[in-house]
Amino acid sequence: TNFAREPIYNFFCSNKFALQLSKDVDPPQDGYFATYVFYVTHTKEYDLWMGCTPPGSVYKDRPGYASPIEWKIDNGPFQAASAENVYVKSFYGIGGFYWVKIASGTLNAGKHTLTIRVKQKRSSGWDYYFYVDAILLLPTYSTDIAQLIDFPEIAPKDFATPGDGILFNTPEFYEKKLRVNISDRDTLFTLVQIYGWLYDYNKAIFLLQKYLEKNPRDIDMRLQLAAFYSWSDQLDAAISEYKNIISIDEKNITARKLLSVLAGWNNRYDEAIKYYQEIIAIDPENVDAYISLGTQYSWKGEMNRAIAIFEKAEVLAPDNVEVLEVLGDNYYWAGRAYDAIRQYYRIIDINEKQISAYKKLAKVYLDLGESAKAAKIINDAKQVVDLYPELSGISLDVKDELAKERRALIESYKEALVKNPDDINLRKGLVDTYIWNRMYADAVNEYDALLAYKMFHSIEQVEQKLTRLAIHTVGLQSLRPLIKSIQDDVSTIQKRYAKLIDDKKKGKAVIEPSSLARDKALLAAYSAKLKEIQKELYVYNDITAAFGKDVQTYTAMQAATGWKFEPGRISSYAATAKKLNPQMYQPYKVQGTIDLLYGKPSNAVSSFESVKKLAASAEFPGLPLAYAQTGKYSGATALLEEALQSKKISSAYGNDIEQVLSLAKLNKEDVSTQSSLDDIESELANVDSLLGAIADDVDQKLSFGLGTMRYIYEKQFFDLELDNARIYKEIANFHLQNGN
Known part of the structure; x- marks a missing residue:
């Protein structure tokens, strides 16, 4: 076809x-x-x-x-x-x-x-x-x-053909009738079928909703409505409608099955599992529900649980070919080839015309390298096909079919990855396909890509988590020139008035200089600025404190396992990823992050600037942080301003950026007022006290903040390493088998 x-x-x-x-x-x-x-x-x-x-x-x-x-x-x-x-x-x-x-x-x-x-x-x-x-x-x-006669379940019980049968008119014909009576069920039913064929799902939904307001217990129409919700990608509405049906009829297995199917097809496996378990609770001998439940576990990659469910189904229906076949398939995918072989032989014993069992047996034997047994099985299948004319035309070229299936599935994954290269689930699917087909070298190569993309996702997850801390770190770092300037000015003012203040205390006559008013105003302005900086330090302290539990967990795990973070290994992953696709921005971001946190801020600037060229806005907040680390404070704040204006970042960070920019714009102010030496002495004491505490506190807070970022990134990498353990095992086994 x-x-x-x-x-x-x-x-x-x-x-x-x-x-x-x-x-x-x-x-x-x-x-x-x-x-x-x-x-x-x-x-x-x-x-x-x-x-x-x-x-x-x-x-x-x-x-x-x-x-x-x-x-x-x-x-x-x-x-x-x-x-x-x-x-x-x-x-x-x-x-x-x-x-x-x-x-x-x-x-x-x-x-x-x-x-x-x-x-x-x-x-x-x-x-x-x-x-x-x-x-x-x-x-x-x-x-x-x-x-x-043994017809399919969906076949009519009566094949008589009286009259003209069902005829279909224009949508307008039915719409006119429904305007008179929305409860005209037959008219509505035909019209929603027409809307379905024409993809006018929303029109069907509207009419069905109106009908169900007056006929709320019409389950068949509710099933229609749920289907239209599903086809129009209104997943939650469809799920809600199936639940409405179940609330009307708790034992409605059809609605429960459709609810389960919908959840499973949308990768909501845990929900689907729950729904199938509810079906089994209502109907403990529902073999179809067991098969579907096991399939959900299989899709989740929980092969042992899937097999346990299928084995329960086998106990309920020991001669059910579908059960035996799906159990055999899952044995095979789980690496239990000989258990799979046993299942396929049982199917043949029950129904020798089940040619798919012969073909699957042959495929397993071919995978095991037992080509003679595969050839015998195909010969047995050929004799069965010759014996039953209705089987003629069935292909028995297993090798060719296997190759075609393999190529088609692999190509479908590759085509999807061209459009969505960072889709980790697609890459996992491709790796699993390689493994199921015993294409271990290809699986190992794809594992490299999978590890790289998992690392990219981890970096971006942590980046989102740390964005607020990064923004305020840029703000604090950008205040360093102002703090230094205040320190220098205060030192100059202290020297200017030290002798005059001392002489006045000794009772000597002094001539108060004309600069008193200007200097007092300057000190007052500095005092106000330092108080604003002090407020920012309180905010910064709260932000870093929120990561305290994560830091403690990581340091405890590190101490318990002896694990040490290796920046060089992460850099090598990034380098490999650059070779895979030089136009990807993620490897540059990974390298920039490593350089930023481990003492190479100039290199980080270069990496994040490459990120910006490849994917505008993806450089945030790494590039402003790298600028601030290298003393390019105006550049760092300019990037924050740009991010705020472009609206390319989450609005959740808008207030933080505005707060940091307001600090960066603190300027020196000259205000002329009357003053005296006593005022100057008081302001100097006030500013000096603030300045001493704040200058040290800024350095300590920045050191702690950057250390927190480093620990959070390392914890994410540690968690990733634990998650990758199975992958490393697969790669190691491959190399061991090849003598490497």
Whole structure:
């Protein structure tokens, strides 16, 4: 098929998947197609039914919510199937799936090929659109015995075709009827299916909400509403709606399963696990719930827990092929190849026509290097295929399939990583894929990238945590020139008046100089400035104190383990990452951070300036901090001003930057007032007292603040090392096996 790359999940479809075509680009010359191989045991007349979106009109001026299709059997001519000649019997699956009778005709016993083709856009849309879930061939005139036939659960119980079947009109036709009576359920139901086909999810949501205000206990309509929420990416609203259904009917397994599925598909595994456990509590023998619960643990990477759940399901249903297969798959992924082999053999013992079990067995043997056993298994499978004509056409080229699957999955990860190179979960998925396929060298190479990106994330997590401390550190460092200037001026004033003050104390006559008023005003201004600096020191002390527990935890862990931070090793990771992608800013940020915290501020400036060139605003707050460390105080405050004005940083830091900038703008002030030697002596004593305490305190606080930053970064790296232990073990095992 060229409908889609793979079937799309739909809870309400047979086997939970449907083949979907939804493309706005024109197809190849032969159209979009899907081909099915099937086998019939007797020559007779059959009715061809499809579980699908009802084919639309071939006429552009008539309603058509899916494309009209063409179909043929074997090498026969294509025949049209459209709104003009099909029979739409009944709705069965959310997503707009109906049972549709396509045609009737005679089929000879044996193998056949059904081809479905789409060459026309739907008349009520802009794209080529057709979804197909199931295909049934029912012997004509056998509607009375249909109930005895083993059909899928979703198949109708009655295949009779009285009247014209369901016909679809324009949206306006149904909207007009609903304006008269919003509780017209049948009209509303049809209209929301149409809205779904046309992607008008919000219109469907609005009408369903209005309907449910008057009919709050209509569970089927609530299921429709939850689906529309999900399709329109309103995840929390969908979850809430499923919970509404459960509040109406606590034992509604469908709503609970959909709630679980929704959580799992959105990587909310713990929520999904909780919901599946609730289903099992209601229905302890619900094998499907056990399978789904185990799958959530498997997706989380908790293979042992997943296997334990699947083994419970096996106890409940020892002959359930799906249980045995998923358990075998998870044994294989967990490295328990021989347990997987045992499971696949059990499946074959139960149903020798289960060809997927033969193929999986062969793949395991190939991975184990036992090619002779793999060849024997494939030969056994070939004999089974030859024995049962309905299996003809199944590919048994395991090596080729394995290679194609491997390439397709790996390429899909690589394509996704081109768009999102720093997505750690994608990289983990790629590594796991390499490991599952025994591509250990590739896994080790990808581990290098994974370690680098995990380090980048760690750096940025700590950076966010420390941003406020960094901003105020820049502020305090930028005050050093002012404090030095005040110290120099106060020293000069002290020398100027020391003898005069001493003479006056001794009772000698003195002539008070004209500079008294200016100097007193200057000292008063300095006193005010020093008090502002003192307030900033209190703020700085509170900020650093907030990290006290983290620092204590880290130093205790460091003492207990003997672990020592190695800046050089982190720098080597950064250098490796630069080679992977020279246009990434993160390696420069890592190197800049290491240089900044470990005595190389000039190098840090260079690294953070490179960050700024590659990703504007990513250099904050590292670059202003590096400027301040190298004495470029005006440059540091200018960067704070730039960050504030550009609004590229979180507004949460706006007040802190404004506070720091107000300190940096403290200027000398000259105010002329009347004064005396006594006033000067008093101001000198006041300023000198403040100055002595503050100058020392600024140095101590800055030393403590920078030390705190260093400890917090080191703690993050320590935590990262613990998290990376499994990765290091995998890499070490690889090198040991290769004699390195």
